[in-house]
Amino acid sequence: MNILIIGSGGREHALAWKIKQSDLCDDLFVAPGNAGTNSVATNLEIGVNDFEEIERAIIDQNIGMVVVGPEEPLVKGIRNYIDSKPNLAEVLVVGPSADGAQLEGSKDYSKEFMNRHGVPTAGSKTITSLNINDGKEYLETLEGPFVLKADGLAAGKGVIITEDLNEAKDTLEEMLGGKFGDASNKVVIEEYLHGIELSVFVLTDGKDYLILPEAKDYKRIGEGDTGPNTGGMGAVSPVPFADAEFMKRVEEKVVIPTVNGLNKEGIDYVGFIFIGLMNNNGEPSVVEYNVRMGDPETEVVLPRIKSDLTQHLIAAAKKELANETIEFSDETATTVVAVSGGYPGSYKKGNSMTGLGQEKKGIVFHAGTKVSGEEIVTNGGRVLASTGIGDSIQSALNLSYDNLSKISWDGMTMRKDIGQDLLNWKG
CATH class of the missing domain: 3.30.1490.20 (ATP-grasp fold, A domain)
Incomplete structure (x- = not known):
């Protein structure tokens, strides 16, 4: 099957990297992609919201399945657009329709949804x-x-x-x-929720679901969780405080009511649900929903999945997820995000990068990069996500930071404390 991924960030590079490992994937395309996706797939210079050009690419490249990475085209109705085209009737889509995407597109809608279906969340x-x-x-x-x-x-x-x-x-x-x-x-x-935050990811076909590995991400730009929020400065999976008992509560109190709620409201939801949670003394409370995989959490979640992700995606799109079993590794994955100087405020693009491709272990996922002539240059605020995999948080972090130490560009910066709060976690 030929597959098209929509998006251009680290999440999409990680999806491309994982999907390409499957025998079920023939040719892989990413629109618009980045310098990293270019190494495992064919980039198409198409904007994520250019639905007509996406339609043309689906036809020209004989695409069998579209996987939508970012939230904006989902909120704007890319699934509805594809579903409305008779010539695309056989194309599978992983990503909810516009009404389902309102779980992320409107915080007010998502809070009302949680309240309607008894999902624990803060007062608002x-x-x-x-x-x-x-x-x-x-x-x-x-x-x-x-x-x-x-x-x-x-x-x-x-x-x-x-x-x-x-x-x-x-x-x-x-x-x-x-x-x-x-x-x-x-x-x-x-209301402010006290506790410690984590992210839980669900792949659903609207009725059945798979729970993917959980992760903890680090949102603030400064060490010690200081400064303004960003799109994410790093992530760790698994999360020490998300034990089997807590995850069982998450499934019973959050995942099942959420999927059942979508079903009850007649929302045809196929795709990922990212559930931002607070763990308060072992009880989960939902901070927010996203309607796609998180970034940079995807860069630690996907490397831990041992089963065939592409098979899971196809099954979800065909509404056959009940037959699937997900397997994941007990190893730890960490990712550290290197960003442009000035991010999350104004920053310069087009800085030349050196040292890429030297990693012997781990994976450096590209986020804000592009090919310019013979070199790779920065093209965003979050530029790279360096993922390490090891038998402990520390060993994984050592790989993440070691690989970034070989790379440089003018203004490159990162947090040095990713995962430190979890190293000696005792609850």
């Missing part, structure tokens, strides 16, 4: 410019820290957490005033 209130005073009064009822979330898509940066009540009120005004564009036309104010 949705605010617009019309009831901004209600929002300020609601903030006064909370103990803090104060959590404000842009309702729509904001590239992983639409969450503001502050300890100061007055700053929270000012931030609410800034967000409703356009801080995140249309994404913050509505703002969800949430």
